Amino acid sequence: MEIFRKNCEAIKSKNKELAARLVSYDGPSVVLEPARSGGFTFKFKGVYFHSRYDPWKEALLQYGEIKEKKSDWVMLFGLGCGYLLKTLIGEGKEKVIVFEPSMEILTGVLKTVDLSETLSMEHVVLVGDLIQVAEAVRGYPEGHDDILSYKTVSYSANFPRELGEFTNRIFNAHLTNQVGIKTDIESRTMWIDNYFDNVRHLPDHPPLDTLKDRLKGVPLVVVGAGPSLKKNAHLLKEFKGKAVIIAAITAYKPLLQYGVVPDFVIASEKVDLPEYFTYGEEDKLTRLILAEISHTNMFSREVKDKFVFFNPYMYLSSKHAKLWGSSYMLSSGGSVTTAALDAGVMFGCDPVVFIGQDLCFGENETHAPGGVYVAQDIKIDREKGTVTVEEDYVTLKEKARSCFNLQWLKGLNGKPVPSKFDWVTFHQWFESYVGILKQKGNPVKVINATEGGAYIEGMEHTTLQDVLKRHVHEEVDLDGVIREAVGDRRPVDYDGLIGSFEEMKRVLKKMSALAAAVLKEVRSAKRLFRKNGLTPELKKNADRIKALEESLFDAGGGSFIWESLVESTYNLKSGLREDSDLSDSKRFEKALDDINASYTEITAVCRKFMPVLDRTIKTIKRRRAVSANRGRECCSPEGGHRCEDCACRDGSYGPEPVRGKRRAV
Amino acid sequence: MTTDIYLDGEKLEYEDTKGDSTLKELVEVLEKELHGVRRCVTEIWVNGENVAEWMSEAVLGKRISEHSELKLMTASVEALALEGIDILHEYIRFIKENISSCSTDLRMGRPSAESLFAAIFEGLAEVLKTAIALTRGAGRYRIDLFKEDPAVFYKPLMERLEELDSARSAKDTVLMADILEYELVPLITGMEEKVFTGYAT
Incomplete structure (x- = not known):
């Protein structure tokens, strides 16, 4: 048992869940038999998984196939006794994710074969279920890495269904990684801009966790805008007042068609979405849940209330959430319905029920009718593996046309349903999230009552009518709960915020100066290189650049600046992958060009954010004064109004000026 | 119709009065005779064609009289x-x-x-x-x-x-x-x- 304990300890460092499953497993285990050349083999379902004579030679043969193909990461389907894994490590392929589909094999092997050293390696990950396969691909390889999936003949013959799922999940997860890079590049700067724009609104709207544990045991219905919404949305009327209804912003208008005004509408898009609102009485009956990085115009929509949540993946948010009065960082899988699940769990709701969460294409639609998609035409080309969507969008005069790579998910009826990258990403997240809930012992029931679309492992699947019958009984005074919670809201720490932004400004100044020094050094190195070629003298320049870079990284270690430089970071990484064939001179010249481009951009970004930080500090000071003066007589020379909106005691008189017209999106 | 039979190129004299003797019977008789000289039949040519599957029942079961010419080749057992x-x-x-x-x-x-x-x-x-x-x-x-x-x-x-x-x-x-x-x-x-x-x- 000592070997088993050591192996479990090694697994635990990266996969606590699997380690716990192994320890508590009491099913059958394969019996290992010695191989002639040393080591072991075993029989599973009557067939051998390794040679009875020389399993190491066999593994070397398999490695021969792997090394012929380019790969940064190897995904092994099946651990067996670990021969191939150890051979890969021995041959220098040290980034390996292994999925073992059978607990019977895994426990048998781990009881006899000491793999603890291998499994402790930084880039060796062992996973024990298909959900973890996707998580591992999302967590370890990057989008631009090459992934090679490999299976041995015994595993592919004995686990064909798992192999199909394994391959599909790797493909889906890796595509998500690639899309993630694209999203990061496209969105990161806008998110930062939005955050700074929203600073003036954030004091007005309570953080979402003001409602933490305020809705214990209250059913929550999260409404997505999938095509199946039309199957059961009419039942939601009966949930009103007895459950909380959170609608994705895309589902808001479709729900109104069924006479249901959701209690909350959740939106976190970086762009403005005016077309999603009615600008009528319905808007004033619902509340908005917004991200701190939502487009700033969303904070101006006239609704009943607004709540704000903070995202852990933003440096500014994770740094400031507490100062804004929030102790909660929302976990999201990239969509507002995934965010709503985490919010619901945080509220204490039980069960959390999903409707309209198809995560796949409908017969000829992507969304339920009544929203912003007026008419749609979907063409699936199975041979090319693509989906083409043509649609009339409310704000567009002409049809919008988009094409996606076709991906597949398991449907409710067990058959594959056509999907695309973003839905697949959400699907992966849902399965992973529900798994983690269970792992943590959270008893909340998560129910998928979509009545169509993709099957989500770990959720209970039933009809909305059944949910109504089983879970929805008592009245909920939501307004009362919210009023009380908001009354207990934690105050904003203005001083802390001002201090933080001032520190950022100081860091930016230092970074800007160091970046300028790097650029100067690069220019000097270039001159020398042109004059004398690649000489030892250049090492001095290189050393100075390196020292300056280190100082710059030390100074700006945790700055939000790096997030706004995400595109150049990715470009630099791609460049490093490409230039390995260049000569030393060419590589040196290219390195200088890359450094020059990077630090020119750092300088530009520092320059961009200096005035932004100045303005932000001013805004927060004003809000601090307004907060301090609330309810007092105005002491400004103009006077004549109550100090509800002015900062007279802070030296800046009058209400906050309305800034210039916001940029159109 | 009479059948010409050759053994290693030499024409054989034989009797098949009823015309119902089979090729198998012929080979058996010949092999008995050849045993003494440590030889055996290795090839049979029927009507000018080398029959690869000559040991099969389909070939050996046929009557000699069905063929116009049979050539049998022998080799030493060594x-x-x-x-x-x-x-x-x-x-x-x-x-x-x-x-x-x-x-x-x-x-x-x-x-x-x-x-x-x-x-x-x-x-x-x-x-x-x-x-x-x-x-x-x-x-x-x-x-x-x-x-x-x-x-x-x-x-x-x-x-x-x-x-x-x-x-x-x-x-x-x-x-x-x-x-x-x-x-x-x-x-x-x-x-x-x-x-x-x-x-x-």
């Missing part, structure tokens, strides 16, 4: 034995070569393993058949054909073939590769060295 040994060597070489590729393909799950395996399986069956025939022939003519009695290898060979067959039925490709690579190759090599080498060289 020459025949040598030829048999050569065939065995050739089979074994071919089997060993294929085993190497086949076991690799089996371990890698390549589809080509199947056809290679079938060829090996058939080759081994042929080796056994030929070796058994040679043993019998050698005994009948008192030829010292083998260094050691090949019969000691028949049982283990048969056992490996049976194991291979059941591994194939169980779709245990790793076991199939193991039997081929680590059990059959040494067995065949041993058989080759201990039984045939002396005579063939």
Whole structure:
């Protein structure tokens, strides 16, 4: 048992869940038999998984196939006794994710074969279920890495269904990684801009966790805008007042068609979405849940209330959430319905029920009718593996046309349903999230009552009518709960915020100066290189650049600046992958060009954010004064109004000026 | 119609009064006569055509009178034995070569393993058949054909073939590769060295 304990300890460092499953497993285990050349083999379902004579030679043969193909990461389907894994490590392929589909094999092997050293390696990950396969691909390889999936003949013959799922999940997860890079590049700067724009609104709207544990045991219905919404949305009327209804912003208008005004509408898009609102009485009956990085115009929509949540993946948010009065960082899988699940769990709701969460294409639609998609035409080309969507969008005069790579998910009826990258990403997240809930012992029931679309492992699947019958009984005074919670809201720490932004400004100044020094050094190195070629003298320049870079990284270690430089970071990484064939001179010249481009951009970004930080500090000071003066007589020379909106005691008189017209999106 | 019959190029005189004697009867009579001179029939040409499957019932069962011409060729039993040994060597070489590729393909799950395996399986069956025939022939003519009695290898060979067959039925490709690579190759090599080498060289 000592070997088993050591192996479990090694697994635990990266996969606590699997380690716990192994320890508590009491099913059958394969019996290992010695191989002639040393080591072991075993029989599973009557067939051998390794040679009875020389399993190491066999593994070397398999490695021969792997090394012929380019790969940064190897995904092994099946651990067996670990021969191939150890051979890969021995041959220098040290980034390996292994999925073992059978607990019977895994426990048998781990009881006899000491793999603890291998499994402790930084880039060796062992996973024990298909959900973890996707998580591992999302967590370890990057989008631009090459992934090679490999299976041995015994595993592919004995686990064909798992192999199909394994391959599909790797493909889906890796595509998500690639899309993630694209999203990061496209969105990161806008998110930062939005955050700074929203600073003036954030004091007005309570953080979402003001409602933490305020809705214990209250059913929550999260409404997505999938095509199946039309199957059961009419039942939601009966949930009103007895459950909380959170609608994705895309589902808001479709729900109104069924006479249901959701209690909350959740939106976190970086762009403005005016077309999603009615600008009528319905808007004033619902509340908005917004991200701190939502487009700033969303904070101006006239609704009943607004709540704000903070995202852990933003440096500014994770740094400031507490100062804004929030102790909660929302976990999201990239969509507002995934965010709503985490919010619901945080509220204490039980069960959390999903409707309209198809995560796949409908017969000829992507969304339920009544929203912003007026008419749609979907063409699936199975041979090319693509989906083409043509649609009339409310704000567009002409049809919008988009094409996606076709991906597949398991449907409710067990058959594959056509999907695309973003839905697949959400699907992966849902399965992973529900798994983690269970792992943590959270008893909340998560129910998928979509009545169509993709099957989500770990959720209970039933009809909305059944949910109504089983879970929805008592009245909920939501307004009362919210009023009380908001009354207990934690105050904003203005001083802390001002201090933080001032520190950022100081860091930016230092970074800007160091970046300028790097650029100067690069220019000097270039001159020398042109004059004398690649000489030892250049090492001095290189050393100075390196020292300056280190100082710059030390100074700006945790700055939000790096997030706004995400595109150049990715470009630099791609460049490093490409230039390995260049000569030393060419590589040196290219390195200088890359450094020059990077630090020119750092300088530009520092320059961009200096005035932004100045303005932000001013805004927060004003809000601090307004907060301090609330309810007092105005002491400004103009006077004549109550100090509800002015900062007279802070030296800046009058209400906050309305800034210039916001940029159109 | 009369049939012209030749033995090694010389026309034979024969009697087939009722016209119902078969080719089989002819060969049996001739082989009895040839036994004394340590020769046997090796080829039959019917109406000018070499019939490869002449030992089959379909050929031997026919009446002599159905053919216009029959040519029978003979060879000495020593020459025949040598030829048999050569065939065995050739089979074994071919089997060993294929085993190497086949076991690799089996371990890698390549589809080509199947056809290679079938060829090996058939080759081994042929080796056994030929070796058994040679043993019998050698005994009948008192030829010292083998260094050691090949019969000691028949049982283990048969056992490996049976194991291979059941591994194939169980779709245990790793076991199939193991039997081929680590059990059959040494067995065949041993058989080759201990039984045939002396005579063939």
